[in-house]
Amino acid sequence: MIVRIDGGRLWDAESGQLRETSVAFDDVTGEIVALGQGLRAEKVIELRGEAVFPGFIDMHVHLRDPGLTAKESLETGVQAAAAGGFTQVACMPNTKPPIDSPKLVADLVERAKVIGKTEVHPIACITQGQAGDELADYEALRAAGAVGFSDDGRGVQHGGRMREAFLRLKELGAPAIIHAEDETISGKGVVHPNAARRLGLLGIPIEAEAAMIARDVLLAEQTGAHLHVCHVSTEPSVAVIRWAKARGIRVTAEVTPHHLLLSETAIKRDDANWKVNPPLQSERDREACLEGFLDGTLDIIATDHAPHTPAEKAQSMATAPFGMVGLETAFALLYTYLVLPGTVPLTRIIEGMTSRPARLFGLAGGSIRPGARADFAIVDLQAERTIDGDSFYTKGRNTPFLDWRIAGVIKSTIRAGQVIYEAGEERLS
Numbered sequence: 001m002i003v004r005i006d007g008g009r010l011w012d013a014e015s016g017q018l019r020e021t022s023v024a025f026d027d028v029t030g031e032i033v034a035l036g037q038g039l040r041a042e043k044v045i046e047l048r049g050e051a052v053f054p055g056f057i058d059m060h061v062h063l064r065d066p067g068l069t070a071k072e073s074l075e076t077g078v079q080a081a082a083a084g085g086f087t088q089v090a091c092m093p094n095t096k097p098p099i100d101s102p103k104l105v106a107d108l109v110e111r112a113k114v115i116g117k118t119e120v121h122p123i124a125c126i127t128q129g130q131a132g133d134e135l136a137d138y139e140a141l142r143a144a145g146a147v148g149f150s151d152d153g154r155g156v157q158h159g160g161r162m163r164e165a166f167l168r169l170k171e172l173g174a175p176a177i178i179h180a181e182d183e184t185i186s187g188k189g190v191v192h193p194n195a196a197r198r199l200g201l202l203g204i205p206i207e208a209e210a211a212m213i214a215r216d217v218l219l220a221e222q223t224g225a226h227l228h229v230c231h232v233s234t235e236p237s238v239a240v241i242r243w244a245k246a247r248g249i250r251v252t253a254e255v256t257p258h259h260l261l262l263s264e265t266a267i268k269r270d271d272a273n274w275k276v277n278p279p280l281q282s283e284r285d286r287e288a289c290l291e292g293f294l295d296g297t298l299d300i301i302a303t304d305h306a307p308h309t310p311a312e313k314a315q316s317m318a319t320a321p322f323g324m325v326g327l328e329t330a331f332a333l334l335y336t337y338l339v340l341p342g343t344v345p346l347t348r349i350i351e352g353m354t355s356r357p358a359r360l361f362g363l364a365g366g367s368i369r370p371g372a373r374a375d376f377a378i379v380d381l382q383a384e385r386t387i388d389g390d391s392f393y394t395k396g397r398n399t400p401f402l403d404w405r406i407a408g409v410i411k412s413t414i415r416a417g418q419v420i421y422e423a424g425e426e427r428l429s
């Protein structure tokens with residue numbers, strides 16, 4: 001059946017503007033058929049001036065399934081993703097067991113298909129069991145549907161092992177997606193050194209991140225593999241990546257909403273909702289990330305959605321796990337606090353959440369044009385709300401953005417021509 005969306009303002013990537021026009025898609029093939037006025041359709045979705053963006057893509061989320069489902073399950077995770085306007089997410093393998101076998105990869109893809117909400121692209125382990133030693137079977141994992149490889153949660157500490165991984169990933173044409181942290185530098189630290197001094201906690205020296213990025217861009221240069229750097233958070237890291245790109249090294253990078261919007265100066269007390277890895281860094285680091293995102297050194301936005309149970313996050317920052325939820329607040333936070341004040345153009349945010357991740361990782365979607373997959377995030381940019389954990393679809397409540405006022409409410413999300421989220425729908429469990 002041909003379905004038409006009327007009354008919306010469609011994102012036009014070319015001009016970076018919203019245009020009052022219609023779009024028609026086929027809900028059987030799941031593809032966009034045409035844009036413009038006067039399109040024939042058997043069914044009409046009537047909007048009232050909402051913005052229609054390409055479905056958002058998040059290359060870094062933790063869905064905690066299998067094994068850690070007290071924090072999140074595949075069901076609640078993909079519903080949270082759909083509620084955030086995301087039609088595709090890539091999920092990290094630090095589950096229990098870690099995603100290091102083709103069967104585990106295929107299971108996630110299959111189960112996500114059955115749930116029928118956001119599409120899930122598993123990222124499989126770089127090392128078996130994420131133990132940092134023996135390499136996983138990349139070819140088999142790729143064939144099962146892995147979009148890339150990462151030991152996220154930890155960095156691969158052994159440079160020689162990482163070099164072997166790069167060689168094999170180059171062969172396969174798959175990206176190495178790195179959590180950059182030299183643990184001999186970060187040690188047992190939990191927050192930025194300034195916050196550590198204020199609160200009597202252990203600090204994470206900021207160079208723990210850039211030290212490993214520097215190692216890995218050099219390995220990428222020599223092996224020719226695609227290096228993708230997760231959650232970049234410091235000024236020296238941005239500088240190293242900028243240098244590597246100028247040198248022609250195949251490196252791409254992501255930045256999170258929390259590292260663009262918050263710095264350690266905002267941590268007022270020992271509250272584990274503010275504990276994340278890499279930590280909230282200095283104001284100077286935050287500004288460098290913003291600059292890096294604006295000039296394209298940092299390619300894409302990724303949430304690093306990392307749900308934990310309320311009990312885990314009730315602990316002191318000294319012992320609570322690292323991580324913040326992000327799927328349901330990402331777009332509105334960036335829109336309200338970076339786009340509306342004029343700090344970042346809307347087009348850069350949308351590109352960082354749609355076309356760029358699609359292009360870098362070879363995914364469907366990411367643009368609104370005939371023949372593209374009918375993936376849409378439909379957003380009321382005028383509507384405002386206050387961030388309230390009780391309204392979340394994720395099981396996680398761990399966010400430092402509680403009570404922040406945001407503009408931009410996701411009204412519905414469409415993937416491959418099917419409505420996968422409507423505001424106010426019931427929670428899966």
Ligand SMILES: NC(=O)N[C@@H](CC(=O)O)C(=O)O
Binds near residue numbers: 062094153277278304
């Ligand atoms: N970002 C975090 O603080 N935590 C992540 C791990 C990670 O992304 O490194 C998690 O799995 O909880």
Ligand SMILES: [Zn+2]
Binds near residue numbers: 179
């Ligand atoms: Zn990480």
Ligand SMILES: [Zn+2]
Binds near residue numbers: 060092304
């Ligand atoms: Zn992560």
